[in-house]
Amino acid sequence: MYICICKGITEKMLQDQVTGFNRSEEQILKNLGIGDSCGSCVVDAVKKIIENQNKLDSKSSKSNS
Ligand code: FES
Incomplete structure (x- = not known):
């Protein structure tokens, strides 16, 4: 799914940037x-970034416990 049609940026491309x-x-x-x-x-796009950052945070806190 496209997040930014003008630039052809997909949700996956955005997700890959959140590390x-x-x-x-x-x-x-x-x-x-x-x-x-x-x-x-x-x-x-900002909502998606925050969503992905939160997912990443919850994954890392689970692996730390
Ligand atoms: S959809 Fe136009 S700048 Fe992203």
């Missing part, structure tokens, strides 16, 4: 060029 490293939403958007054109995707 265990310290990356801000802004940095990920910038890396992929999300929002550079019409900007209508930014709110949904």
Whole structure:
């Protein structure tokens, strides 16, 4: 599924950017060029990034316990 139609960015491409490293939403958007054109995707993209960051956090906290 496309997150950013203007740039052809898929949900998977966005997901791949969310890693265990310290990356801000802004940095990920910038890396992929999300929002550079019409900007209508930014709110949904940020939601997806946060969702994926939370998933990653819960996975790492489970593996630490
Ligand atoms: S849909 Fe992402 S910039 Fe237009």
